[in-house]
Amino acid sequence: MEIFLKAETWLALLTLTFFEVVLGIDNIIFISIVSNRLPADLRARTRNLGLLLAMGVRILLLLTITWVMKFTEPLFHVPHWISEDGSISGRDLILIFGGMFLIAKSTREINHQTEGEEEDLDGGNQKKKVNVTGVITQIILLDIIFSFDSILTAVGLTNHVSIMIIAVVLSIGIMIIFSGKISDFIHKHPSMEVLALGFLILIGFMIFLEGLDKDIPKGYIYFAVVFSMSIEMINIRVRNKRKQAKEEAHE
Template sequence: MDSLLALAVDPAAWAALITLIVMEIVLGIDNLIFISILSNRLPEAQRARTQRIGLSLALVMRLTLLGTVAWIVHLTEVVFTLFGHGFSWRDLILLAGGLFLVWKATGEIRHHVTHEDEAAEKAASTVQLTVAAAIGQIIVLDLVFSVDSIITAVGMTEHMPIMFVAVIVSILVMMFAAQPLARFIDRNPTIVILALSFLLVIGMALIAEGFGSHVPKAYIYAAMAFSAFVEGMNMLARRAKTKRVKSVEE
């Protein structure tokens, strides 16, 4: 209790907490985009529940991994060497997650590109994907992003209470943002392709990380932000053009 009170009045602890919360939210954006896109392929009545389940599982996984933080640290130790490069369990998890994300993003892009009729697309997607299948895929990505998130947290602070609070707050923020993000993606088809492209880039970055090539996430998120800005400008331009056409027709 004394240690908690000491942290509560320590400005450095508060700075570490705020920094870690922001970092956890940024790292969780990929997870949130994936959950939003996947849930949008379900019947509308099941989407919100699937999003809550997916993010709740992410919270449970991260808190569980925090409880075994000593074991998590050992995931970075080399377990075998191949072609002169040492692979740890973390590397293998990132490789598997990256390959899964590339496969899933590529498949979703193909699905959206080949389905020309929107009504037929939605009807087909609801048949092809069940809640159980969606949650199963979410669990796989939750595990990958959770391991990466917890290792990041361990590297930023040594205080367990700060890690727990940061993880809980970041997941709560994502739960609050999940439905608005999913609705925005659903209303704007071009955003879906852009978001899937982001996931494809993240998947390739995870594969690179698994092979020991560190890709600064700041570069990835800067590129994502710029792409989102350009798409936002395109959306505004299309909306203005539609209004001009309607005014001329009237």
Template sequence: MLDWITSPEAWAALVTLTAMEIIFGIDNVVFISLVVQRLPPAQALRARQIGLSAALGLRIALLFALSWLIGLQQSLFSAFGHDFSWRDIILMGGGAFLIAKATHEMHAAVEGEDEPGEGVGAGEYAQRAFVSVVAQVILLDLVFSVDSILTAIGMAEHLAIMILAVIIAVGIMFAASGPLSAFIAAHPTTKMLALAFLVLIGMTLVADGFGMHIPKGYIYAAMAFSVMVEMLNVAAAGRRKRHVAARRAGGSQ
């Protein structure tokens, strides 16, 4: 069972599969980093822990249920010249949810943050927000896990390699989600960019569900270019603030 430990091919498969799982996890990290923004720091950390623990559990459970998972790709019905499977339905539902969620968050960012409803205390509102965030994260975990594991099937022969790759990838996702969430909170303009990413990711999931596969490389290249431009904007804004502060300090002397 552990013969793969001495196999160079197995280790190469582990590295490749881990890298692929990390790439597929980018969508998950962006979503988690955004939805925890409204929670206090302690609750945001708990939400990330619960959400990514659920992601890890779902991925491992799906690996142990490969025959059932592969069955999700079997055709259920045909429409518009395409055979739809449970995988397609899951992807379309998850994509539609991402688009709706990102659009709602954009509207809230422009019009103002949501406030507790009438007759709802701050503590109760915070608890509802926490439960809502965790539920949303777990829902999207399912979508991303199905897509991720189905893509991983066939890249490695040993179940242990696939499980180890998933554990490493989720660990890196957890390490990255905290700094990313903090960066988005510190630079509000990046939140709108991240929400635009979620709309883009949602559209690719819906398109994939309809049989129109868009290579992830194109999506991530566009995201990387947008992030570089936004980093330049953030750096320029910070420099302007320092110059203004320096002039004010010089004028007050």
């Protein structure tokens, strides 16, 4: 407990929590989109359960930090035109397959939007159970993919696992608080959902390239995300004002 009497401990905790939330933004958007395919009465419970289980997995990874760090060791070598350093590690494989998963899932969700495919979510209890299980599994898998970057960042900031765990708990709590509002907003505005899915494809491609040790400046991508979503927010406001003006004119 003596470490919590030091100012650098609290600074490390605040910094880690901030990084966990920032790195979890992509996760929140993905969770919001996949949970919106569930019946309304199951969405919040499924999101929260998925995030809590993901938190448990992330804490487990932190408790086995020595084992996790071994994932950065090369497993085999490849030509330099495939990977910058000519080797592929366990972390690289997770990022490569994770990026491919995110691209495939986001593309499928866009197809659902464009083709107007709707699953029978009001069918039997078995159908709902399968959907909930599938959504929770996807939340956990994606959280594991994003966990490696956050764990490596945490190791670089502090050597105390207890601080890392507290930062994870705080960040998951923040995600639980805001995921519902983000989910409702995305569900209410389909154009924002399509835009978010497009950027998830871009982020999936970035994760895939990162697995091949390609240096992609993340700042440019996140700036593009924020800028495009800001423009879409303005478009939504303009459409709402025009709709309101038409309704007032008819009255």
